[in-house]
Amino acid sequence: MITINEHYKKLQASYLFSDIARRVATYQQNHPDQRIIKLGIGDVTKPLPPACIQAFHQAVEEMGKEETFRGYGPEQGYPFLREAIAAQDFQARGADIAADEIFISDGAKCDTGNIQEIFGTDIVIAIPDPVYPVYLDTNVMAGRTGVYRDGRYDGIVYLESRKDNQFIPDLPQTPVDLIYLCFPNNPTGSTISREALQVWVDYARQNKALILFDAAYEAFIRDPALPKSIYELPGAREVAIEFRSFSKSGGFTGTRCAYTVVPKDCRAFDHQGNEQPVHPLWNRRHSTKFNGVSYPVQRAAAALYTDEGKKQAATLVDYYMGNAALIRSEITALGYDCVGGDHSPYIWIDSRTDSWQFFDRLLEQAGVVCTPGSGFGRCGAGYIRLSAFNSRENVEQALQRIRESLS
């Protein structure tokens, strides 16, 4: 008898975005003349940088000619992209990462979801709350949790991000083996100092734990003192895997390219307690279940590392960060506490009421869509997330409407 993976039964259906869509549709039906402005979703709105478009076209052209056509590429990605990443994203910042420690993929969602496969199923997982749901769901599917009750899965150690810890979780009180961290954070927009991140690296070294560091939003960091990569910290190579994405930094959400860094000396252990390198495990997983990213897409991503591409991507990020600054200053002026928006495209706002109540108020009184924080976990209750991914005009108009409705 072909049986199903019973762990899927434990998964909670996420109604967050479908609930939002339903409420927005109802409102629009009742107010057909209102132009709704969406600051809810974390998707970019500006087109790909011209340098990417040019490289993309050129690579498509190559695929149409016998002399330059490319079939299967290396599963780990082409050297031209891996080398640019190692040199510019890491070595230039003093992080000792080599090209063959970079694995090109089609998305950080895939990588952060798949990475858990290479670890034992009997480990203890630490996951932030609030959090991007992929970390949790993929561990539920793999059977690393118990049942869901009172809003949480048994067996998971939740790392709470609250106002009283400045949205930087404290070290866990009970032993954990695999730790998910995401900075700049989705959804809170908070980021972490070198000193605070070093505490986690040291913890992992002392406790034979491993950190999965999701740095998908590093491009939004403005303060040069803040770490963009965990490998800027001493001792991180042995205990951390890092995830990066071109989705937000280069506008690649619909183009699909990302990468994962697994240093050669990153280690886990077998059940006898012997050290085992993680790099060959991920390489085996990656080359067995993945066949590389589309060649033209890799060429488009590599264009982000040219002088032109860097300038254009910076302009893109600056534009969104201009929106974020406007949102942050307006919300603060209205007397609400918020975090994020200074080194991230998200602003996490204490609504001083129920998340959904505030969502409804913004929708009905201002025609603005936000994301209710309670959808990201128990610690998100009472918060809402505003996103800076929209046009300046829309953001300015949304803020004017919010000002009129809340003041």
Added chain:
Amino acid sequence: MITINEHYKKLQASYLFSDIARRVATYQQNHPDQRIIKLGIGDVTKPLPPACIQAFHQAVEEMGKEETFRGYGPEQGYPFLREAIAAQDFQARGADIAADEIFISDGAKCDTGNIQEIFGTDIVIAIPDPVYPVYLDTNVMAGRTGVYRDGRYDGIVYLESRKDNQFIPDLPQTPVDLIYLCFPNNPTGSTISREALQVWVDYARQNKALILFDAAYEAFIRDPALPKSIYELPGAREVAIEFRSFSKSGGFTGTRCAYTVVPKDCRAFDHQGNEQPVHPLWNRRHSTKFNGVSYPVQRAAAALYTDEGKKQAATLVDYYMGNAALIRSEITALGYDCVGGDHSPYIWIDSRTDSWQFFDRLLEQAGVVCTPGSGFGRCGAGYIRLSAFNSRENVEQALQRIRESLS
């Protein structure tokens, strides 16, 4: 302590292609003037059809303009592609498959590797021998096998493809739950009749089993009486998942696009024996761990369904099949038994000696590279695989050299 997935330790390092590369390099070093012709690898050599290139360029152009830019798309793929597939690959052939039963992905390797996640770990797996190694390796990683000894994994039911069963495996003698089938087959090139495939569908229905049908090579089928899809057979919707790819049919090995079909009434069971639909399980897996295929790539794939695209892709397939016919007739004329090459790009040749010995002989006497059949499993011993993916000129020259060395 962070532990590794210990099942990875059971995996046998595949030395097949690295062994081939090493022997070829040594030979080239000793014969620097010899032009080696490679008929070993299963990768296409002709460029993308012009219709794909045109659609690809146009979509790249859209990604560069604010009005037409696309961010995140549906994880399951864009309706324009899913609808074309359902209508032309299935409904036009009398197979009742709807657009929302199609899941677009970046490769059949990924899909055939990932699909096992949605099933229990205590099921019995039936896998062909010889076989494309992904089916086996991904089940080893998931812990569904015992250790490896005498060339096989404990706990796997091997479905033997031998000359005496015309390379179509017999039904298993012991009960199995999940059955991998691949027709036209890689590596043997054999294909299956409606009647023989119906036996498997009936077996699955009667034994509460499920078939994973890999049809990545269906475009090469010439005989209209042969099934291209398992859904052309009555009763298959409930018991089969089908995998397709644009890699070989459209030359997409480096462009990356494929799809998986999960009918809404395809069923598995929970441990209490209750029927459970498979579609929501795969949809959950796909949308949790995957973020859709690059938009321009989906547009390029959709161009294969236009009148122009269809003609161009057919020309591509005809070209390779012309090569295959030449190989098949020459090898037969030389007195060797072979299968495949009539409805597939692979020709599976009984070398009447050890696979590697014959490999060395072809390399040293003809300067031609093949793939030793023993690399695909125990039943491949004594066979070699020749691939039709090369230029006509190279194939003709390779055959002339083979003729001179073998006759």
